[in-house]
Amino acid sequence: MKLSNRSLVGALVGVFTSAAVMTGLAMPASQAADTINILSLYKTSGGPEAEAMKLLISKFEAATGAKVNLTEAGEGLATQYNSDLLAGKGADLMIVNLFDGTSAWLENGASVPVDGYVKQWGLDKVIQADALADWSAKTGSGAIQGFPFAGFTWPLWYNKSLLAKAGIKSVPQTTDQLITAAKALRAKGIAPIVVGGSDWSGNKLWSQIIESYMPPAEAKKVFANGGYCSSKNAMKGIDLFVKLRDAGVFVNGIEGYTADQMNTAYYTGKAAIMPAGSWAMPSTPPAISKVTEMGGMPVPAGAYYKKPTAFQAYSAVGLFVGPNGLKKLSLVKQFVQTLYSADVVAKFVSDVAIIPATKTPLTAASLSSASPLLAQSVTALPSKVSYALFPDAYVGAKGTPLTKASALAYGPGVKSAAICKAADAAYKG
Amino acid sequence: MFKRKSTDEGIALLPAHILVWTYAALLGIPIYFVFVSAFKDNIAIFDTPLALPTSLSFDNFVQAWNTVKLGRGLINSLIVTTMSEFVTLALALPAAYGIARSKGKIGAVVERIFALGFLIPAFAALVPTLLLSIKLNMYHTLPFFSLFLSATTLPISVILLAQFMRTIPHELEESAMLDGATRWQTLRYIYLPLTRAGIALVVILNFLTYWNEYLFSLVLLGYQTSTRTVQVALPVLVTNNTQYGVLLAGTLVSLIPVYIVYIFFHRKIEGALLAGSIKV
Incomplete structure (x- = not known):
């Protein structure tokens, strides 16, 4: 069928008209008083959090009669929110993690401090003090950036079956034991520690190792301002990292690995040890889950931490309140209270394997329904490890350049002086 | 021998x-x-990246389609791309004709002004464009984004089309004029049919630009389902536990229109490129 010129023009006019109509429908962020606009990383379909989000929204709408206008965003959430704010159409609430893109919102006036509301609404009795501390760490003034909701644990995973094959009876507690274990594993053709040397996962393990000798107060300063080369304890940590790397505790070619390759190597039984967060626990193959013991990063003699270290933080997901949210404060209050209600929290724990920021007691049964590994990391892990300072809140916007420095550190033959210099360079410019 | x-x-x-x-x-x-x-899970993708999938289940496609409402994203992308193509051709064709047939200095200056458009880095235009869309009350609207895309591709479109039009003998135009044809009729009945290969080339080059645009789509149209393009919808599938099979299934779906357009236009494009090579 040949398309005549007239019908072609007609079709194009149709496209324009439909676009105009859709545009009319698509005007952003309703300012209606009975609608709450939320920009969210959590989705209502597809992801493991979908059913929990549906429960949250339906419960809130039923209780208030208000509507939720949910915009499901991706990694560019902060970009969209900043643009929306410029247009005067910023969302009322943002469900997102605390990272370098969002941690500057409070000081830029893009979000409001919530510490006053935590007290007024009685949430200090509901939310753990550690979680509130994580969300006020950057401000230093006690101002809380948002309502913390989901946290994580970030231990080292040990495949006990592979360790046993190499004749290792228990999870290494010291770096010397780790080096011995790595040699034994290599002798059996098993890769020891796998991590994404080129990305954020490698950066976190690098930070964890160099924290070995640093008290938290010193670690905060170094992560916030740099000065790795001039900090004696940071340098001792970097030397330790180099010693471990050169002793072969990491899988060969570690500098090119990504977090996804790390997961695959561990999940397929090719590597015996990996550091991974609790978000990875539900998708672990059952056969690997059964033989996994959660532990920490072994520590050297004379370390600040007396037990192997792991990370635990509450910056995974929280609720920021935008300036527009202040215009609908009663709805915001009700939404926050619904989010923290016991059944909603329980649903997020069971479906998404979050470590909730609430004081809700977690039973082994409820955790096991999410993942036996999550249950293990909440019940058994805390007595085995010391929790090192999680660096993200202090590193802030330097996270990306610092990851380049840690990627360099995983490269063979790179000296401690070059590593600390690269890390310090991340804080310049 | x-x-x-x-x-x-x-x-x-x-x-x-x-x-x-x-x-x-x-x-x-x-x-x-x-x-x-697109038919595998994460472990299979990273463990045996080039191996054939063990099953041909469409679960990943269904999940991609439902999770980020890919259908709506495709429609939005189609609207934006079609509008932009239309506006660009509507402006570029007469402009190119004018430049190609101009014998004076003004034509040369205008052509250079269009060529200067290449010197503006797209990223530098991001903030001013965002502010403009807000000022015009057209933030998060498909027509504004289409106009913006047209503006970005107008220079290359005009320059390319002008080169194609220059190859058409003046005598054809003169005889049409002698028969009483107006400028518009000359463009419509002489130039457009003879520069179809060039138009096809411009259409597909622009199509790829419009269809694949991400950063400006994110900033100007945002994440809301009603306006987001397929390129903004797809990254919503990226999380800290990304299912790459689902993401790549969505990517494959987003590529289908590109291949359809290429199938329709590839002979004309190859002809246009060949014509260009002969000229060189």
Whole structure:
């Protein structure tokens, strides 16, 4: 069928008209008083959090009669929110993690401090003090950036079956034991520690190792301002990292690995040890889950931490309140209270394997329904490890350049002086 | 003797054959990877990236389609792309005709002004464009984004079309004028049919630009389902536990319109490129 010129023009006019109509429908962020606009990383379909989000929204709408206008965003959430704010159409609430893109919102006036509301609404009795501390760490003034909701644990995973094959009876507690274990594993053709040397996962393990000798107060300063080369304890940590790397505790070619390759190597039984967060626990193959013991990063003699270290933080997901949210404060209050209600929290724990920021007691049964590994990391892990300072809140916007420095550190033959210099360079410019 | 000659030629062309097939494989492997990965889970993708999938389940496609409402994203992308193509051609064709037929200095100056458009880095236009859309009360609207895309591709479109139009003999235009044709009629009945290959080239180059645009789409249209394009919808599938099979299934779906357009236009594009090579 040949398309005549007239019908072609007609079709194009149709496209324009439909676009105009859709545009009319698509005007952003309703300012209606009975609608709450939320920009969210959590989705209502597809992801493991979908059913929990549906429960949250339906419960809130039923209780208030208000509507939720949910915009499901991706990694560019902060970009969209900043643009929306410029247009005067910023969302009322943002469900997102605390990272370098969002941690500057409070000081830029893009979000409001919530510490006053935590007290007024009685949430200090509901939310753990550690979680509130994580969300006020950057401000230093006690101002809380948002309502913390989901946290994580970030231990080292040990495949006990592979360790046993190499004749290792228990999870290494010291770096010397780790080096011995790595040699034994290599002798059996098993890769020891796998991590994404080129990305954020490698950066976190690098930070964890160099924290070995640093008290938290010193670690905060170094992560916030740099000065790795001039900090004696940071340098001792970097030397330790180099010693471990050169002793072969990491899988060969570690500098090119990504977090996804790390997961695959561990999940397929090719590597015996990996550091991974609790978000990875539900998708672990059952056969690997059964033989996994959660532990920490072994520590050297004379370390600040007396037990192997792991990370635990509450910056995974929280609720920021935008300036527009202040215009609908009663709805915001009700939404926050619904989010923290016991059944909603329980649903997020069971479906998404979050470590909730609430004081809700977690039973082994409820955790096991999410993942036996999550249950293990909440019940058994805390007595085995010391929790090192999680660096993200202090590193802030330097996270990306610092990851380049840690990627360099995983490269063979790179000296401690070059590593600390690269890390310090991340804080310049 | 002839046989000997052809054997010699065959041997002489062997390196060229090897290079061409290597190049084809380099292009084919990523497409193959995307295709097979769309049917796998993460472990299979990273453990055996080039192996065939063990099943041809469409679960990943269904999940991608439902999770980020890919259908609506495709419709939005289609609307934006069609509007932008229409506006660009509507402006570029008469502009190119004017430039191609101009004999004076003004035409040359105008052509250089269009060429200067290449010098504006797209990123530098981001904030001013955002502010403009807000000022015009057209933030998060498809027509504004289409107008913006047209503006970005207008320089290359005008320059390319003007080059094609310059190859058309003046005599054709003069005889049409003698028969009483107006400028518009000359453009419509003489130039457009004879520059179809060039128009096809511009259409597909622009199509790829419009269809694949991400950063400006994110900033100007945002994440809301009603306006987001397929390129903004797809990254919503990226999380800290990304299911790459689902992401690549969505990517494969987003590529379908590109291949359809290429199938429709490829002969004309190849003709246009060949015409260009002969001219050179």
